[in-house]
Amino acid sequence: MVSRRTVVAGAAALAGLSPVGLALAQGKPTQLTLAVIPVENASTTTDRFEPVAKYLSAAIGIPVTLRIANDYAAVIEAQRAGNAQIAFYGPASYARAVMTGVKTEPLVNQRRDTGVNGYHSVLWVRANSPYKTVQDLKGKTLALVDPNSTSGNNAPRFFLSKEGISVDSFFGKTFYAGSHDNSLLSLAQGTADVAATEFQSPTSNTAARLTARGLLKDASGKTLTMDDFRVIYKSPLLPEGPFAVLTSLPADLRQAIKQALLDMPQKDKKTFDGLSDGKDLGFVAVSAADYEPIIGMLQFNDSQRKKQ
Structure with missing residues (x-):
């Protein structure tokens, strides 16, 4: 039974x-x-x-x-x-x-809070990194979220492909972190050079939520702020x-x-x-x-x- x-x-x-x-x-x-x-x-x-x-x-x-x-x-x-x-x-x-x-x-x-029922997929890098465009990330390590995540996997694959970039061949390594939090934590701690997550607005996104709680720390244990991260790519609007x-x-x-x-x-x-x-x-x-x-x-x- x-x-x-x-x-x-x-x-x-x-x-x-x-x-x-x-x-x-x-x-x-x-x-x-x-x-x-x-x-x-x-x-x-x-x-x-x-x-x-x-x-x-x-x-x-x-x-x-x-x-x-x-x-x-x-x-x-x-x-x-x-x-x-x-x-x-x-x-x-x-x-x-x-x-x-x-x-x-x-x-x-x-x-x-943007007034629409939609959001974006973004690629984050560390603010002190030398990367200025997606093309600068060739051969680097990308943290994704989950195979069935929209902003953390499917949207980057789809929209970057439209720009002639295949995620699997362009980046040197990709891995699934399991959640949006973990994707950004991978970037913070240096196990990824770039991280895919969701982004509703400058004040409502994965980085904003985690830094507001003091939950993003680098490999040395230093607490990071929003000033330590930078969006290098933002997708078109996606439905929530x-x-x-x-x-x-x-x-x-x-x-x-x-x-x-x-x-x-x-x-x-x-x-x-x-x-x-x-x-x-x-x-x-x-x-x-x-x-x-x-x-x-x-x-x-x-x-x-x-x-x-």
């Missing part, structure tokens, strides 16, 4: 059939799970999203349990197996889920990642979850502000059509890998 609770710790742990999945198959959801990609470290992600799970539980009248996945693929597999009925994705991980047959639909994403739900949920429940999220900035401002340190302006309703360009990006990247 499947145990009543399963701790999510990666794709393998998410793959089995859960009691929630059995209940949903019978049309009787008695509890739900919210799975979240590891954009930041597990502790910070829990601090941001645990209140969201509690808010949703009260708003829809069904207990919602938070699960922080070890990698982006784990969230995809959790939804595929029916073990995560609600998910917070990056745009590329949502697109990959759809491309691989997961029956999930986006509900909302965040409107940033969505909260998404399985289409197997009853339509009225899907709508209730969507409305609860849209209402969160007014009904529970503290929880909403906790997602972005108070920098986001609200949630915006989205549809699958908003992510078609990201599906095209992944299809292009897939086609390029097949040529290698």
